[in-house]
Amino acid sequence: xxxxxxxxxxxxxxxxxxxxxxxxxxxxxxxxxxxxxxxxxxxxxxxxxxxxxxxxxxxxxxxxxxxxxxxxxxxxxxxxxxxxxxxxxxxxxxxxxxxxxxxxxxxxxxxxxxxxxxxxxxxxxxxxxxxxxxxxxxxxxxxxxxxxxxxxxxxxxxxxxxxxxxxxxxxxxxxxxxxxxxxxxxxxxxxxxxxxxxxxxxxxxxxxxxxxxxxxxxxxxxxxxxxxxxxxxxxxxxxxxxxxxxxxxxxxxxxxxxxxxxxxxxxxxxxxxxxxxxxxxxxxxxxxxxxxxxxxxxxxxxxxxxxxxxxxxxxxxxxxxxxxxxxxxxxxxxxxxxxxxxxxxxxxxxxxxxxxxxxxxxxxxxxxxxxxxxxxxxxxxxxxxxxxxxxxxxxxxxxxxxxxxxxxxxxxxxxxxx
Numbered sequence: 001x002x003x004x005x006x007x008x009x010x011x012x013x014x015x016x017x018x019x020x021x022x023x024x025x026x027x028x029x030x031x032x033x034x035x036x037x038x039x040x041x042x043x044x045x046x047x048x049x050x051x052x053x054x055x056x057x058x059x060x061x062x063x064x065x066x067x068x069x070x071x072x073x074x075x076x077x078x079x080x081x082x083x084x085x086x087x088x089x090x091x092x093x094x095x096x097x098x099x100x101x102x103x104x105x106x107x108x109x110x111x112x113x114x115x116x117x118x119x120x121x122x123x124x125x126x127x128x129x130x131x132x133x134x135x136x137x138x139x140x141x142x143x144x145x146x147x148x149x150x151x152x153x154x155x156x157x158x159x160x161x162x163x164x165x166x167x168x169x170x171x172x173x174x175x176x177x178x179x180x181x182x183x184x185x186x187x188x189x190x191x192x193x194x195x196x197x198x199x200x201x202x203x204x205x206x207x208x209x210x211x212x213x214x215x216x217x218x219x220x221x222x223x224x225x226x227x228x229x230x231x232x233x234x235x236x237x238x239x240x241x242x243x244x245x246x247x248x249x250x251x252x253x254x255x256x257x258x259x260x261x262x263x264x265x266x267x268x269x270x271x272x273x274x275x276x277x278x279x280x281x282x283x284x285x286x287x288x289x290x291x292x293x294x295x296x297x298x299x300x301x302x303x304x305x306x307x308x309x310x311x312x313x314x315x316x317x318x319x320x321x322x323x324x325x326x327x328x329x330x331x332x333x334x335x336x337x338x339x340x341x342x343x344x345x346x347x348x349x350x351x352x353x354x355x356x357x358x359x360x361x362x363x364x365x366x367x368x369x370x371x372x373x374x375x376x377x378x379x380x381x382x383x384x385x386x387x388x389x390x391x392x393x394x395x396x397x398x399x400x401x402x403x404x405x406x407x408x409x410x411x412x413x414x415x416x417x418x
Contacts, residue, residue, distance in 0.1 A: 045353055046407035049400045050100055052364035053093050057105050060136050063112035065090050067134035070395035071363055077392055080161055084148045085134035087113065088171035089397040092184040092412065096401040099410035103182070110182055112137040113175050114190040119145040120137055122215040126193030128172050131164035146234035166212035168221070169201055174230035177412050180238040188239075195239050198232060205267065206251025207232050222269035225282040225401075226255045229266070234288055237418045249418050252285060262300035277304050277323040278330040283339050288413035294345060301336065314348060318355040318370070321391065329391060330359050334402035341409055349406075356403050365395025366403055 056066045065085035071078040094109040117133050119142040131148050138144040151161040172194050179187035179194075201207040209221030225253045229248040236245035255264045255273070263281045265274040282297040299313075304323040306316040318328035319336050333352050340349035359367045368374070374391040405411065 001169050001416055003111060041337065041350065042407045042409075045357060046076040046100065046404050048357070048360060049340065049366065049403035049407060050096065051271060052353070052395075053097065053397070053400055053404075054102070054105065055364070063108055063137040063139070065109065065112045065116070065132050065134050065137065066093060066397055068131070068397045069368070069392065070361075073394075077394070079150050081148075081394075082150060083133045083135075084131050085165060086131045086164075086171065086398075087116075087128050088130075088174050089196065089401070091171070091174035091178045092398050092401040092405075095174075095181060095412050096404040096408075096410075098168060099176075099405060099408045106178065107182055107184070107336065109246055110175075110178050110187055113178070114186060115139060117190055119143075121146060123167075126190075126195075126197040127167040128194065129164065129174055130166055130168055130171055131161075160214065162213040162218075165214050166210065166218050167197075168210040168212075168228070168337050169198055169207055170225065170231045172210075172227035173228065174412065176235035176238065177231075181415075191235075191239060195236060195241060195244070198235075198243055199241075202247065205254065207248055223274070224251065224267040226252055226263050226266045227278065227284060230281075230284050230288055231254065233418055234413050234415075238415065245418050249289070252289075255281075256294070260300060262297040263294075277301075278377075279304045279305050279319055279321055279329065280335060283332075283335050284413065286339055287342070287411045289418070295339075298336075298343070305332075316348065316351065318352060321374060322377040324375055324377070327374045328355060328359070329369060329374055330356055331368065331391075331399040331402050334399065334406045338402075338406035338409065338411060342411075353406070356361065356399075356406075361395050363395060364400075365397075366399040367393050368399055369393050369395035 024384060053066065057064065061376055065091070068084050068086040068089040069081050071082050077303055090109050090113065094106040098106040098108070113128065115137045117126060117128055119323050120129070120338060129147055133146050133148045136144070144222060147160050147165045149158050152159045176191040176194050179191040180415060198207065206224045209225055209228065211218035211220055211225050213219050229251045233245050233248035233252060255266060256277070257264055262277070263285060265276045265278045265281055268274050268362040277300070279301055282301050286295040286297060301319065302313045305319040305325065306313065307318050307320060307325055309325050318330070318333040320327060321329040321332055337349045337356070340352065356366060359370060361367060369391040370393065376389050376391065378389040
């Protein structure tokens with residue numbers, strides 16, 4: 001078990017342990033936010049959400065990628081995800097640590113992602129894969145960076161998941177958000193390389209989804225995502241790539257459905273508008289763009305994604321990823337809590353925070369979903385036409401990171417607006 005027989009602690013590790021065990025101080029809050037602006041319950045949630053992230057960092061030295069899900073079960077998910085560190089989850093965890101004042105911890109994750117970009121076993125064009133094997137990354141040992149995998153006893157061979165080995169636009173954009181937030185020269189250089197690859201995904205409208213599958217010829221993802229183009233718009237803007245940022249942002253704004261006061265999910269591979277309802281595609285623009293009108297999408301999300309079904313907005317406990325409302329998606333519920341706080345809807349934000357706290361497991365990790373398998377309506381791309389992307393009731397790094405960000409009233413998109 002990780003964390004057993006730890007080596008002697010140095011000053012940095014002791015500092016990280018202090019973050020786990022001590023209440024957050026005003027110095028740990030994002031710039032410009034005083035302690036009085038955060039109620040004690042939010043401080044407690046931030047401390048509790050960050051605790052297992054900091055403990056996972058403390059169990060390793062140097063650049064490190066953190067495991068995305070707990071895998072204590074014996075289902076296929078647990079086998080496939082036993083060592084998976086998703087790029088998006090880790091970039092988000094780095095942003096949460098940075099918001100809490102732990103720059104050193106954030107930099108360790110950022111450096112691991114930079115090394116992953118630099119040491120890829122095949123690609124040299126600046127892309128990141130969607131996932132890597134969790135654990136320490138050694139600068140002097142390039143083969144310490146690899147895609148995750150598992151041993152298939154029946155087949156008698158090592159396997160890798162095609163989605164995990166692929167490169168989606170959104171996760172890479174989040175790595176850029178972390179790198180540029182830190183601002184060190186090696187990180188900004190890595191961000192520029194990543195942006196070069198992302199600009200190659202330019203389509204007549206927005207940027208396509210990326211690629212899926214293994215080298216040397218992964219499959220091109222022709223769909224165009226509202227949420228991922230928002231990520232790209234902010235990432236390009238952070239790097240001063242105004243034309244690229246405007247192209248991505250223009251696509252996001254074009255997906256606004258005025259009659260319904262919400263965003264479509266994007267475009268299908270055939271170019272048709274995907275009018276499905278996705279939580280993040282509707283909440284993130286209100287956090288990222290200056291237009292106040294986009295906050296109106298929150299009403300759509302609460303009405304179509306809120307649980308329990310049929311409850312008034314004031315009585316909701318949480319949100320589903322999509323509008324089938326089969327369970328609560330804790331990561332998205334935390335995203336909504338952050339937006340609710342920004343809109344000064346404190347009572348509902350507090351209700352969502354209570355739901356998040358209830359789904360915090362004994363090991364400190366917040367479950368990805370309130371039910372064993374939460375549907376999303378999305379596909380991984382591995383089975384054409386199948387909505388096979390599900391969230392499990394496992395502890396989830398991204399859920400903890402978003403909970404911490406909501407508790408700290410900090411958004412990944414804070415900073416330059418476009």
